[in-house]
Amino acid sequence: MDVIKVSGSSRTSAVAGAIAGVFRENRHVDIQAIGAGAVNQAVKALVLARGYLAEDGYEVVCLPEFADVEIDGKVRTAIKLVVELREPVLVE
Amino acid sequence: MDVIKVSGSSRTSAVAGAIAGVFRENRHVDIQAIGAGAVNQAVKALVLARGYLAEDGYEVVCLPEFADVEIDGKVRTAIKLVVELREPVLVE
Numbered sequence: 001m002d003v004i005k006v007s008g009s010s011r012t013s014a015v016a017g018a019i020a021g022v023f024r025e026n027r028h029v030d031i032q033a034i035g036a037g038a039v040n041q042a043v044k045a046l047v048l049a050r051g052y053l054a055e056d057g058y059e060v061v062c063l064p065e066f067a068d069v070e071i072d073g074k075v076r077t078a079i080k081l082v083v084e085l086r087e088p089v090l091v092e
Numbered sequence: 093m094d095v096i097k098v099s100g101s102s103r104t105s106a107v108a109g110a111i112a113g114v115f116r117e118n119r120h121v122d123i124q125a126i127g128a129g130a131v132n133q134a135v136k137a138l139v140l141a142r143g144y145l146a147e148d149g150y151e152v153v154c155l156p157e158f159a160d161v162e163i164d165g166k167v168r169t170a171i172k173l174v175v176e177l178r179e180p181v182l183v184e
Contacts, residue, residue: 040128047156061153
């Protein structure tokens with residue numbers, strides 16, 4: 001599981017902990033949010049998570065994208081916040 | 093001027109053009125938004141601007157932060173989206 005789905009009622013600190021936890025395990029995490037309230041919670045959680053991960057020595061950056069998501073048979077446009085290390089690790 | 097202030101009623105495409113324009117000039121831009129609607133517009137605009145800048149050969153990343161902003165004598169917490177090149181240019 002490396003997609004964290006955030007709603008407008010998600011608790012910021014809980015989401016931040018999840019972001020940091022998944023990132024530590026996978027060096028990558030996608031955060032998905034649909035609607036203004038959810039995007040706001042996701043960004044606030046990411047601010048906190050960047051702080052937690054900086055303490056671990058990871059500088060993470062956010063790459064925002066649009067993503068089409070099907071919910072109850074309807075296609076909606078989500079915001080996907082892709083979180084990666086600033087300097088990608090090259091696998092040779 | 094390298095702070096772009098976004099409100100909930102800002103037009104996404106106009107903000108995206110401003111982000112790309114300031115970035116091209118300064119290789120850096122800060123986007124400031126207060127409230128869920130504004131943060132949502134800012135993130136959507138940033139998705140578009142990342143596309144424009146990718147066409148110019150710039151891979152930009154977003155570093156979200158909290159920022160205290162004084163408005164009408166009251167301190168409010170804004171979201172600041174710092175936009176930089178993925179690989180920072182080292183000035184030696």
